[in-house]
Amino acid sequence: xxxxxxxxxxxxxxxxxxxxxxxxxxxxxxxxxxxxxxxxxxxxxxxxxxxxxxxxxxxxxxxxxxxxxxxxxxxxxxxxxxxxxxxxxxxxxxxxxxxxxxxxxxxxxxxxxxxxxxxxxxxxxxxxxxxxxxxxxxxxxxxxxxxxxxxxxxxxxxxxxxxxxxxxxxxxxxxxxxxxxxxxxxxxxxxxxxxxxxxxxxxxxxxxxxxxxxxxxxxxxxxxxxxxxxxxxxxxxxxxxxxxxxxxxxxxxxxxxxxxxxxxxxxxxxxxxxxxxxxxxxxxxxxxxxxxxxxxxxxxxxxxxxxxxxxxxxxxxxxxxxxxxxxxxxxxxxxxxxxxxxxxxxxxxxxxxxxxxxxxxxxxxxxxxxxxxxxxxxxxxxxxxxxxxxxxxxxxxxxxxxxxxxxxxxxxxxxxxxxxxxxxxxxxxxxxxxxxxxxxxxxxxxxxxxxxxxxxxxxxxxxxxxxxxxxxxxxxxxxxxxxxxxxxxxxxxxxxxxxxxxxxxxxxxxxxxxxxxx
Numbered sequence: 001x002x003x004x005x006x007x008x009x010x011x012x013x014x015x016x017x018x019x020x021x022x023x024x025x026x027x028x029x030x031x032x033x034x035x036x037x038x039x040x041x042x043x044x045x046x047x048x049x050x051x052x053x054x055x056x057x058x059x060x061x062x063x064x065x066x067x068x069x070x071x072x073x074x075x076x077x078x079x080x081x082x083x084x085x086x087x088x089x090x091x092x093x094x095x096x097x098x099x100x101x102x103x104x105x106x107x108x109x110x111x112x113x114x115x116x117x118x119x120x121x122x123x124x125x126x127x128x129x130x131x132x133x134x135x136x137x138x139x140x141x142x143x144x145x146x147x148x149x150x151x152x153x154x155x156x157x158x159x160x161x162x163x164x165x166x167x168x169x170x171x172x173x174x175x176x177x178x179x180x181x182x183x184x185x186x187x188x189x190x191x192x193x194x195x196x197x198x199x200x201x202x203x204x205x206x207x208x209x210x211x212x213x214x215x216x217x218x219x220x221x222x223x224x225x226x227x228x229x230x231x232x233x234x235x236x237x238x239x240x241x242x243x244x245x246x247x248x249x250x251x252x253x254x255x256x257x258x259x260x261x262x263x264x265x266x267x268x269x270x271x272x273x274x275x276x277x278x279x280x281x282x283x284x285x286x287x288x289x290x291x292x293x294x295x296x297x298x299x300x301x302x303x304x305x306x307x308x309x310x311x312x313x314x315x316x317x318x319x320x321x322x323x324x325x326x327x328x329x330x331x332x333x334x335x336x337x338x339x340x341x342x343x344x345x346x347x348x349x350x351x352x353x354x355x356x357x358x359x360x361x362x363x364x365x366x367x368x369x370x371x372x373x374x375x376x377x378x379x380x381x382x383x384x385x386x387x388x389x390x391x392x393x394x395x396x397x398x399x400x401x402x403x404x405x406x407x408x409x410x411x412x413x414x415x416x417x418x419x420x421x422x423x424x425x426x427x428x429x430x431x432x433x434x435x436x437x438x439x440x441x442x443x444x445x446x447x448x449x450x451x452x453x454x455x456x457x458x459x460x461x462x463x464x465x466x467x468x469x470x471x472x473x474x475x476x477x478x479x480x481x482x483x484x485x486x487x488x489x490x491x492x493x494x495x496x497x498x499x500x501x502x503x504x505x506x507x508x509x510x511x512x513x514x515x516x517x518x
Contacts, residue, residue: 025069
């Protein structure tokens with residue numbers, strides 16, 4: 001009879017999970033005995049980096065990735081990026097080693113107590129199989145649940161001695177989850193949209209996950225409706241150079257209401273529209289405004305504070321709305337006023353992003369984690385093509401750098417640009433190692449302001465003029481990069497910035513640009 005390992009490897013091969021992300025530990029080693037030649041093991045130097053790389057890889061391929069962690073300690077290290085994967089709705093199958101079943105009653109060294117509970121609530125499903133021969137079925141179920149909308153990570157704890165046990169062959173089943181829109185509900189939505197005087201569309205990350213970019217553009221043009229981006233959206237869902245692009249909603253109750261005040265109908269697609277970062281008061285939507293929300297996440301539908309919600313695939317829902325749409329006669333909305341060009345006299349984050357926008361190709365992929373520069377990015381680094389922008393949906397740091405590495409592995413033909421704050425980069429700087437090991441075409445652009453600028457912004461919001469523990473001027477990212485084997489250049493003015501970015505964007509392998517800003 002084959003072993004649990006042999007059956008599981010064949011299952012992973014059939015599911016297309018032949019790239020394994022991990023940081024190996026003692027309780028995982030038997031999984032990799034006689035590791036097959038058609039599999040690829042991607043080592044990360046810390047478990048949070050491993051999880052972030054797998055997240056980027058899964059988003060880039062659109063398929064679940066497998067991550068192998070080390071018992072409780074490794075899972076604990078990875079929890080921050082596991083939380084981000086959960087918020088990103090990224091399909092991942094996370095496995096972790098467990099000590100041998102025979103010694104679990106004695107609380108052995110490096111065992112995982114209540115292993116299946118530890119990663120909750122940031123996984124959709126988790127288990128430690130009751131028997132060794134149940135491991136393949138558990139991994140298959142984990143894959144099915146991870147891939148079922150709303151997608152997300154799952155978890156399986158596997159005792160070290162399970163891999164060499166005998167096991168019956170396993171035949172994976174086919175499951176076809178459906179998120180087709182309700183016919184009656186979609187007809188009501190179409191009627192309300194057609195009857196509206198001044199409609200608007202709000203797009204979230206689910207539009208990109210459902211590959212509905214073209215349908216949103218078509219619907220907006222059909223109804224002459226301006227398109228806003230939902231607060232903190234982690235993906236690009238509409239071309240930011242389109243005449244109907246209206247801008248970005250701010251994650252505050254009053255700001256959202258003020259932005260949507262001109263409209264009597266709002267169609268929110270693919271994510272939460274009423275996502276708040278600070279406390280607010282008053283209504284959640286403008287009075288006399290009919291709000292409809294469509295997306296694949298029933299949780300978003302349940303906690304939305306206002307509007308009619310429909311759980312459905314955005315692409316399918318938009319196809320139905322387009323089929324029901326008739327020609328309408330509405331005036332074109334006013335064009336969005338572009339931000340003024342900067343001359344580079346001051347080396348600011350906005351100028352760095354403007355320069356990057358001038359030099360990058362629109363098809364290049366941006367993976368961003370520079371929270372304090374998100375506003376300037378909206379103004380000076382527009383996203384123009386589908387599937388070219390990714391960021392963290394959780395707000396947690398340490399995702400962007402390794403996610404860029406995973407994205408480059410998933411899309412080797414594309415140049416990937418990681419736009420990082422200096423504080424963010426330090427959460428996962430070890431990810432540079434994997435970029436070198438795999439020769440990936442990633443340009444790491446670190447915006448160095450020597451502080452946690454986002455905290456200074458919030459300090460001003462709370463009336464705090466002095467903050468502790470937010471300065472780190474001593475960091476040298478060029479030396480950090482070179483220590484990992486990444487070529488690097490520092491830019492401190494407009495001329496050196498342009499030269500460094502041109503060099504980095506034209507390079508075949510990984511490079512880093514440290515842009516020192518005010």
